[in-house]
Amino acid sequence: MSEKKPKRPRLSRRQFLTKSALLATALGLPPLVKSGAPGAAAAMVAAGATTRNGQIVAAVSERALTLDPGDHYSISATSVLRHVFDPLIDVTNNSKFVPALAESWEAVTPTSWRFTLRRGVTFHDGSPFNSDSVVYTLARVRDNTKLIKSFVYQDLGAIEKDGPFAVTVATKHPFGALPSHLTMLGMLPPGAAGREDSFFQHPIGTGPFKFVGWTRGERVDLSANPNYWKTGVPKVEKVIFRFVPELSTRAAGLRAGEFHVIDRLPPDMVQTLRGSPGVKAVSVLGIEVQQWLFQMAKDPDKNALLRKAISLGIDRNTIVKEFMLGFARAAVCPVPPGLVGYVDLGVKPYDPDRAKVLLKQAGYNGEPLDFVLMKDLYPKQLEIAQAVQSMLTGIGVKVSIKNIEIATAREMRAAGNYDMFYSGWAHLPHDPDWYFGQWFTQAGAAKLSRYNNPKVEQLVVDARSPDPKIRQQRYEDLERILWTEEEPTIWPFYSRAIYGVRDTLRNYEARGDYYVLLSEVSVS
């Protein structure tokens, strides 16, 4: 086609979009191209951005309600704040601890750690990152007991500068899990001291993105930090986090192209998304294990033979296949693969005949067992509990399911009013110390399962050593007791973390810890 067109001033699509956007802004009109639509990226390039371009909109299920890294244990707040703040230590998807703001760290003695800090890092306001920042951040979370994370840091002793780029931290007891906890704690500028309230309305970190603004509990807007210490990161100009608890709304937004990534898909949604053009589901084995507690102080549950009979009466593989649609793996120990303490002790067998024999020996008198669920908390939990109920009816155990609103169910658990309790545990921060320390020590379990075994308790304490080899050994020992001898809890399966992603995203990594991390992700 070589037809000549009449000459007129030419306006490319890009120029048109840029100019119309400028005009629209001037007039206060909504832009012609909705941000997030493919055209917006082009408009940004035309407006003079460098290699970094485009924006990513992530819709996550849980609301981030605070911007203070020390004041929450929310997974979505951790995701959002990881973009604004850097922790000392990062954790990879296969649970390896790698340097972030600390270039290296070591346990100098069993109760003291030394962190060597990265040089040449600046906060978003240009102030330098150094040991003052670390001392302030750690002392704050230890001393301000109003902060949600404070209880974890109560074991910290003296926190001291060792020059401008090194910090030593003493602990009251061996604290082998300290590096893992530090992956969830963003470093603050010491200038925030004394004005935390206003600081956390517009936080400043050293992270790959700067905080731009937020609608509390609804969305957070971030823009690229051009001076980020890691070269080539971030890959996009803007990141927007939207908090959309309603699953069908998240999925609709993904299919409509408004969201680039959504989290927490239940297994049956994967099929629905497969039929949608431009969208895919990606998943990875999560660091979450389901756990069904027995109330160990209650009469029927005290009976080890009854617990073993119940365990033998549950077919884990059927649950994984039929209810989780394969998006789970039958557990082989209480700790998911990849973490310190993981050991393959074998999937618990399904043997209804043996279960019936054990049941007879246990002297079970047909008393129904209350299986308490926290309403709508885990995908498919009610269907799975009903399947367990029917499997156990098969061996002669009566189960009555109580599907109860979360706060009330937790109160029932604290009061010990249950026989079995449906729960799950995401092994944050990629370490089992917290789990075993709270659920299998007398003090921790007092309001949970009432578990009490001094031998296990001692192993939990020993496993706090900073030496990974010792930790692995102690955890293996204690898990053998729990898994093989006592079965105080049934750990049926590890779930997969499933995400919905637009196929315009490049390099998106589905995380097993449910974090949505976007600094290395680009959009085409």
Next chain:
Amino acid sequence: MSRYLIRRLLHSALTLVGVSILVFVILRVVPGNPARMLLPEGAPQSAVDELDRQLGLRKPLLEQYVIFLRSVSRGDFGQSFQYRAPAATVVWERIPATLDLTTAAILLIVWVGVPIGILAAVRRRTVFDYAGMTFAVLGQSLPNFWLGIMLILLFGVTIRWLPTSGFEGWRYLILPSVTLAAYPTAFVARLTRSGMLEVLNQDFVRTARSKGLAGATVVFRHALKNAIIPVLTIIGLQIGVLLSGAVITESVFAWPGIGKLIVDAIFFRDFPVVQTVLILSAATFVLVNFVVDLLYAVLDPRIRFG
């Protein structure tokens, strides 16, 4: 009139105090511990106790209530447990979205529901009547969440005319307000129709027609004015209901309104936020009812207060 006003204002104040006591006590009596909800599962009991103390929940109930009243009188509704910020701020931030959605829904109810009702009554047993009432039955019988999701799938996902969720401009308002208004619009249409039918058969309407007044004048000036009182009551109540939040619509459209806020706050036992929202909604209800009562007198000269 002024004595009536004073009496009504006193009643209103009493109602609000009653609501505050009720809310305060009920929240603290129902099972569920805020500290346990805030901390991760498996947090040690010492941490739960410490947080309980920090949140002021260890004090006797009466002392807590007195502290609460004292702070409310200073305009301080306490610190939200969950948001870690002043409850009044958290609630205040939700007001614009709630007002937008309420206004849009009320406009739809008034400008769609009432005309449909009038048309159906005036053109009784014609296609207008049947179409209007079919719409009304659908509007009243389609569940809110289903309608919302269907609208999203049609207009957001399939033909992509409108955004699926969020709160960034008037285009974001269309689907939620239609979803929210569907039921009350249908209700108002049916109510208007039945009210109009009753009035249209009365003597004064026949008189008006026989003295040669234009059809429109008869319908709007004579019939509607008499038929509208119950409709007005319903619309007034609806304003109250809508202002206190539309949980399902807000959930489906990720709309940052009051409704979802309070439901989440109840689930998480965020007492200060629940108290603030409930006292605020009670105040709104009292105020709107008051205004509607006054409006009766304006619209219907037979009604006098004294």
